Amino acid sequence: MSKETNTTAYKAKKKKITVGDISFNIINYAVFIIFTIICIYPFYYLIINTISSNDLSNNGVINFLPRKLQFENYKQVFKLSGLSAAATISLGRVVIGTLCTTLASAFLGFMFSQQKMWMRKFWYRFMCITMYFNAGLIPMYIIMLNLHLNNSFWVYILPAIVSPFNIILVKTYIESISSSLQEAAEIDGAGIVTIFVRIMLPISKPILATIAIFSAVGQWNSFQDTLIYITDQKLYSLQYLLYKYINEASTLANVMKSNGGAAGLANLATKQTATSIKMTVSVIVVFPILMVYPFAQRYFTTGIMIGSVKG
Amino acid sequence: MDKAITAPKAKSKKRKAKDQSFKYFLLVAPFLVLVFIFSYLPLYGWSYAFFDYRPPLKLSQCEFVGWKWFKYLFGNPMQIKQLINVLKNTFAMSGLGILTSVLPLAFAVFLNEIKCKWFKKLVQTLTTIPNFISWILVYSVAFSLFSSSGMVNHVLQDLGITTDAIKFLESDSHTWITMMLWGLWKGLGWGAIMYLAALAGADQEQYEAARVDGAGRFKLMWHITVPQLLPTYFVLLMMSIANFLSNGMEQYFIFSNSFNMQHIQVLDLYIYKISMGSASFSLGTALSMMKSIISVTLLWVVNTLSKVFRGESII
Numbered sequence: 001m002s003k004e005t006n007t008t009a010y011k012a013k014k015k016k017i018t019v020g021d022i023s024f025n026i027i028n029y030a031v032f033i034i035f036t037i038i039c040i041y042p043f044y045y046l047i048i049n050t051i052s053s054n055d056l057s058n059n060g061v062i063n064f065l066p067r068k069l070q071f072e073n074y075k076q077v078f079k080l081s082g083l084s085a086a087a088t089i090s091l092g093r094v095v096i097g098t099l100c101t102t103l104a105s106a107f108l109g110f111m112f113s114q115q116k117m118w119m120r121k122f123w124y125r126f127m128c129i130t131m132y133f134n135a136g137l138i139p140m141y142i143i144m145l146n147l148h149l150n151n152s153f154w155v156y157i158l159p160a161i162v163s164p165f166n167i168i169l170v171k172t173y174i175e176s177i178s179s180s181l182q183e184a185a186e187i188d189g190a191g192i193v194t195i196f197v198r199i200m201l202p203i204s205k206p207i208l209a210t211i212a213i214f215s216a217v218g219q220w221n222s223f224q225d226t227l228i229y230i231t232d233q234k235l236y237s238l239q240y241l242l243y244k245y246i247n248e249a250s251t252l253a254n255v256m257k258s259n260g261g262a263a264g265l266a267n268l269a270t271k272q273t274a275t276s277i278k279m280t281v282s283v284i285v286v287f288p289i290l291m292v293y294p295f296a297q298r299y300f301t302t303g304i305m306i307g308s309v310k311g
Numbered sequence: 312m313d314k315a316i317t318a319p320k321a322k323s324k325k326r327k328a329k330d331q332s333f334k335y336f337l338l339v340a341p342f343l344v345l346v347f348i349f350s351y352l353p354l355y356g357w358s359y360a361f362f363d364y365r366p367p368l369k370l371s372q373c374e375f376v377g378w379k380w381f382k383y384l385f386g387n388p389m390q391i392k393q394l395i396n397v398l399k400n401t402f403a404m405s406g407l408g409i410l411t412s413v414l415p416l417a418f419a420v421f422l423n424e425i426k427c428k429w430f431k432k433l434v435q436t437l438t439t440i441p442n443f444i445s446w447i448l449v450y451s452v453a454f455s456l457f458s459s460s461g462m463v464n465h466v467l468q469d470l471g472i473t474t475d476a477i478k479f480l481e482s483d484s485h486t487w488i489t490m491m492l493w494g495l496w497k498g499l500g501w502g503a504i505m506y507l508a509a510l511a512g513a514d515q516e517q518y519e520a521a522r523v524d525g526a527g528r529f530k531l532m533w534h535i536t537v538p539q540l541l542p543t544y545f546v547l548l549m550m551s552i553a554n555f556l557s558n559g560m561e562q563y564f565i566f567s568n569s570f571n572m573q574h575i576q577v578l579d580l581y582i583y584k585i586s587m588g589s590a591s592f593s594l595g596t597a598l599s600m601m602k603s604i605i606s607v608t609l610l611w612v613v614n615t616l617s618k619v620f621r622g623e624s625i626i
Contacts, residue, residue, distance in 0.1 A: 028425060031421070032422065032425070035500075036434050036438055039440060039496065039500060040440070045462060060462060108339060111338060116332045118332040118336040123336070126343065127346050132610055133607050135353030135354045135356055136353070136595075136596060136598075136603060137595060138356065138359065138586045139355070139356025139359070143352055143353050143356065158349070159349045162345050192334075192335065221445035223447055239448075246447070275460070278451060278454070282448060286448055301504060301508055
């Protein structure tokens with residue numbers, strides 16, 4: 001009863017909209033609209049410029065709408081030497097890396113939730129504490145050299161397999177579920193691995209999805225490991241290739257020369273320029289993120305929430 | 312009689328439990344080996360800081376030089392000057408980061424005032440996208456918009472505001488501020504998500520009660536919304552103080568060029584340049600070693616402070 005009167009009073013109050021309220025709302029909306037446009041426009045700009053005629057794009061007239069549509073840029077860029085190899089490497093590290101990290105995080109998170117493990121607390125600390133220190137660039141580099149991981153695809157995968165933060169996420173998640181399921185399975189005689197595969201993997205799907213997405217984005221975007229450990233061009237990732245294109249005019253000039261034959265005769269509208277190649281490769285690199293993003297967004301939020309609860 | 316039967320049984324049960332607990336350990340052991348190799352073993356590499364290490368040689372073939380590299384860092388005026396410059400940049404970037412850390416909070420508080428649900432969601436979705444692209448792509452974006460033949464210069468020239476292209480990227484004017492702005496462009500929306508998530512579960516009754524009492528909008532925001540977010544803010548602030556020396560190198564590495572090096576070279580980038588650029592492995596190791604030790608100390612101090620004042624540790 002009293003609650004009802006409260007809400008009506010509140011509704012009555014809400015109906016009185018003051019000038020202050022209106023101007024606040026207008027300014028508030030305007031600021032958010034402007035900031036959102038600033039966040040999004042650059043991507044739009046890249047996309048419309050890669051699908052518009054290259055001579056118009058070079059003159060800087062494509063700012064809002066694409067004009068004289070053409071898709072020659074994309075066709076040509078995929079012929080660039082190195083690009084499809086780099087795309088394969090990037091895809092490969094996303095798939096394999098994500099799979100390894102997610103499964104390992106699931107398994108370790110589950111195992112560390114088992115009270116019975118021998119010296120569990122010690123090993124858990126042993127692993128978690130590595131989040132807070134870092135030996136540094138050179139010591140890491142020397143380890144990779146000694147393990148012959150430099151110039152190897154596995155340098156992208158192995159160091160990322162055990163990720164303490166993800167393991168904490170899974171452990172927290174599993175501990176929040178009642179343990180009766182596991183006990184029931186144990187009574188039925190199921191071993192620990194069976195329990196993990198049959199019960200825990202399906203149950204922790206939401207948190208694993210979050211980890212998988214973060215890890216996939218991380219693998220796709222990673223650049224520093226290629227920079228430091230890789231000199232073999234066959235193992236370049238897309239990000240690193242883009243970096244080369246942007247920063248080393250000579251790389252691009254070489255690429256264009258080797259691609260020259262037909263492109264040299266092409267007309268201005270579809271002729272590749274340094275800028276058009278940079279932009280097109282950028283769009284190719286950003287495209288998967290933009291595509292996956294709307295579906296993945298809710299998992300990002302879940303992840304960060306669980307992370308913050310852990311504190 | 313009874314005891315005699317149960318005793319051996321209990322013993323075998325105990326033994327079985329012990330076997331099982333060891334089996335669990337064996338299952339995770341391979342992963343612990345990975346942790347050891349990639350996180351602990353590199354610490355042994357700190358010994359390189361005390362040698363004059365030259366790459367093709369083995370460490371045992373190199374000369375032991377003791378504290379030479381540490382002394383060298385503070386030894387001659389030139390070196391000191393450079394180190395001070397690097398630290399200045401590091402402190403400036405981290406300091407600006409801490410100063411602007413209230414912005415995500417403000418973003419969340421003001422977005423929370425918007426009642427239109429789809430608009431709120433749209434803003435949230437679109438403003439977090441930049442967080443998920445790499446710094447190389449950010450630079451690529453920066454390049455296509457701000458290079459001398461980029462969009463901004465074209466527009467400025469078309470409008471007759473400038474006649475010559477402004478060199479936004481190849482100049483050293485306001486480097487710190489520019490880097491901060493790119494950081495905000497990339498991270499502001501994402502930084503707000505945690506606060507927004509915290510607000511989503513907020514208790515609405517408090518607002519209604521305060522409204523009935525005649526509290527205006529700003530009072531509600533200041534006295535109800537903000538206090539709910541302060542604990543999260545505090546933890547993040549502590550973490551950023553602990554990470555004061557680590558700006559990461561990617562952003563600065565990619566945006567750096569010969570024009571802005573004076574103001575963009577942060578500690579992480581400096582270590583990279585010394586180590587990989589001029590191949591002074593030992594000097595680079597000495598630097599990262601000092602950085603790691605200071606960082607861990609900072610984290611410990613901050614954590615202790617947090618325990619004393621909030622009764623909660625942050626790690």
